[in-house]
Amino acid sequence: MGENPGVATLLYLHGVGNGDPRDAWRRALDKSLRDVGYPGLDEVEVIAPKYPDVLRTDDGDKTIKLPPITTPRMSAEEQRDVRRRVERATAELESVLGEPVPASPVGVTDSLAPIVLRVLRQAHNYVTKPGIRARTLRMLLDELPEEGEIVIVGHSLGSIIAIDLLRRLPPKLKVAGLVTIGSPAAHPNLHDDSDRLEMKAPMGHVAWWVNVWSNGDAVTGLRGIWRHFPWALDLQVGLGLDHRTTTYLRSKPVATAIGRGLFGSLTKELAVVEGTPDVALNSLEVRLAMWLAYAQFLRDHLKGATKERFGAALRVVQHEVLERLIENYRADDVRIPQQLLDLRVSPDVPSDADLPRPKPLTQVSKEEAVLALVALATANPVRPYEIEVPDDVRRQAFHDLTVWMGLGGGLGENLHAAMQSASKAVYPVDQWKLWVGIGIGAAVLVAGPIGLALAAPAGLAGGAAIIGALSAFGPGGMVGGLVTAGAITTTGAGTIAATLVSSSSTAEDVEVTVIQLLTAAILRSREGLEQDLGVWLAMSEIQRQTGREVARLAAYSDDKAPGVEALRRKARAAERAMTYMVKNHLVEGLTDEEPKGDEPFEE
Incomplete structure (x- = not known):
């Protein structure tokens, strides 16, 4: 024709x-x-x-x-x-x-x-x-x-x-x-x-x-x-x-x-880009690989139409993230690891074809993995698409992920249990699942330049490029929580608290972030790892700053003013988590009681 x-x-x-x-x-x-x-x-x-x-x-x-x-009539399918x-x-x-x-x-x-x-x-x-x-x-x-x-x-x-x-x-x-x-x-x-x-x-x-x-x-x-x-x-x-x-x-x-x-497209094939195969992934690139592996393990355990939808959504997000990342790296003249280039998705490949998978990570220790794993546990890996994933599928995916990382399936099981305990401590009812499912929480920290500065370790080559690619998907975007996973430190506690207390973040943002912090503390305890004092300090700062804001606004506002009530919710979330930490001996020197050995965690 x-x-x-x-x-x-x-x-x-x-x-x-x-x-x-x-x-x-x-x-x-x-x-x-x-x-x-x-x-x-x-x-x-x-x-x-x-x-x-x-x-x-x-x-x-x-x-x-x-x-x-x-035009013929079509069935719903x-x-x-x-x-x-x-x-x-x-x-x-x-x-x-x-x-x-x-x-x-x-x-x-x-x-x-x-x-x-x-x-x-x-x-x-x-x-x-x-x-x-x-x-x-x-x-x-x-x-x-x-x-x-x-x-x-x-x-x-x-x-x-x-x-x-x-x-x-x-x-x-x-x-x-x-x-x-x-x-x-x-x-x-x-x-x-x-x-x-x-x-x-x-x-x-x-x-x-x-x-x-x-x-x-x-x-x-x-x-x-x-x-x-x-x-x-x-x-x-x-x-x-x-x-x-x-x-x-x-x-x-x-x-x-x-x-x-x-x-058709100007380039039927993906443009060939020279990579640097002998250069190890930096910490942000490792988190990116973890996200992809976790998302693909989730897809492996889903079934039927949900599996097909999830896989199609992941294909779109993986393609967009990798192309944006590589474009940013080239613009900044940053070396591109071959491992990242191998994860690119061609738009011309059929939608039912297998996606490129990252190579197993074996260089990450448990201490380094905790916060990134916690961020994944409370994230939506295919955002902006919202697809409900059953709890047992998440648990199986985390077992596979920690085995893939060479850290053993027990870490994945402990992560899942820690998240359940932390969630119940902060949310007495199951409402937390609604927010976790759409991937909010610590991702709000990438919304501004302060959050981005905290997320990028000083002097990290390519840090700005990878954050630009990931944060382009918006707060709560694809791996917003992953980008901020390294930001929760003793030095960053005050800044994190200020971001969360501000009116730009919702009560749900704070509640899910507190769940993330508490999950990390519980997981460290279960794995026998040293606690990070920054977790306690961040929640303490949330409590202090919200309390000050409540006192300032309540003096003239209505008793049930929405802004004041939101601040009280933020403060309650931190208070519940801190109470749990004290009762379960997750921070040394904050209780006169002796640790009770192998006694199970209080729910």
């Missing part, structure tokens, strides 16, 4: 006006494709119908019927599979296109009003007058192939037609990508008394959809289309007040999206 059988066909749908008889859009797109590294349009079959006369008619010939809807496939493709495309341009104060002038009104008038006529719709759609369908792959680009009114066309394509024709630019599809009057443009769920024959809008283009209503089409990727660009198709097509994100649909 097409001039080049390995390339998709391009369907371009113009907006209002005369249909661009000189095809200026084609020259603009050809150049911008070449500028971003793709071939031009020489080898692409291009279909660019012109339909201004059809749009300018009244209701058209009433004898022409709308083409039938050809088929809809789930399509949604995940489209989301996976969209996430990869989003990483390629880059971040949206922040909104800028671009004013909309009165001179744009006629353009906006003309576009909206014709768009409204199209969606409300069956004769115009029927003639336009049948004209387009007559020019399309019956099978193969096609990329659809719709500008302005053409985006409305493209959306309408999706459900009426030949059954064997697949859409390799839909790119809408300058679309008015978010305007409410196009959706009144009509569901023609509503499309809440992705379609099985459409790979992905990108909608690009300029922050000064009044035709778009100065907003994306997500509300009506939540599976589309909205991307804001800064093109000023310009609504012309040539301006949109010259922008890098638009050209990149169209090129990806026509030709």
Whole structure:
């Protein structure tokens, strides 16, 4: 099919006006494709119908019927599979296109009003007058192939037609990508008394959809289309007040999206990067390897649909983290261990293929492993995706992880038991599981520069690069707790407490962080390791600082003011943990009682 059988066909749908008889859009797109590294349009079959006369008619010939809807009904399982496939493709495309341009104060002038009104008038006529719709759609369908792959680009009114066309394509024709630019599809009057443009769920024959809008283009209503089409990727660009198709097509994100649909990714294979195989992983890189190993052990023990979802989510996160990390390392001119390069995930590998696994860690001692293990125990390893993992699966995964590290399965069992004891001490009920499951807690410490400074040991090569890659996923992101696992020291206690007491952290953040601290203390005791006084000092500081804040605010606030109540919850969490530590002799010199040997821990 097409001039080049390995390339998709391009369907371009113009907006209002005369249909661009000189095809200026084609020259603009050809150049911008070449500028971003793709071939031009020489080898692409291009279909660019012109339909201004059809749009300018009244209701058209009433004898022409709308083409039938050809998209088949899908079962719930088929809809789930399509949604995940489209989301996976969209996430990869989003990483390629880059971040949206922040909104800028671009004013909309009165001179744009006629353009906006003309576009909206014709768009409204199209969606409300069956004769115009029927003639336009049948004209387009007559020019399309019956099978193969096609990329659809719709500008302005053409985006409305493209959306309408999706459900009426030949059954064997697949859409390799839909790119809408300058679309008015978010305007409410196009959706009144009509569901023609509503499309809440992705379609099985459409790979992905990108909608690009300029922050000064009044035709778009100065907003994306997500509300009506939540599976589309909205991307804001800064093109000023310009609504012309040539301006949109010259922008890098638009050209990149169209090129990806026509030709595929610029690099089918992951770029080869030279690593340094003989250099040992630093402490942060070790934690990264621990996270990957733990996440994969979790997947090993899950079953059925949950295992499939967890594995797919892990594939996305592992790919994004490793690529961002390697990009940061190269930008900072930091050596890249070959072990990290070996963990990269190619986006072109089938979703059911095995993920690269880290090599076993045998150089980490129990003392060094405690805090990193505790951070994992209370983390969500596939954040931002939220997938409930049964308690017994976590326990089995930690047994496997500590064996993999050469520390023995008993450490994993003790970790699981320590977390249970700490959780029950801080949360008298099982509410703690809700927060642990979504991965909050100490990860809040990576939110600001102080937390990042604490997380990166002084002079650690690559420390800034790896923290930049991990913290880019936000507080509580992929391994937020892992990054801060080394920060809980005697010298860092006051700073940690100040971060947690501040209004930027919630009571749940503090409660789960206290669970992490107490779990570490219990685990050290069970393993016969020396306690870290920084744990006690951190909780003592939380108590002191929250108490001071309560005293200051309660003087004038309402008795049950939410802010005061949140501070009291923070203080209670630290108090419960400290009481447990004293009763169970976890800090020397804080009790007059003699230790009771092998007596079990008090719950």
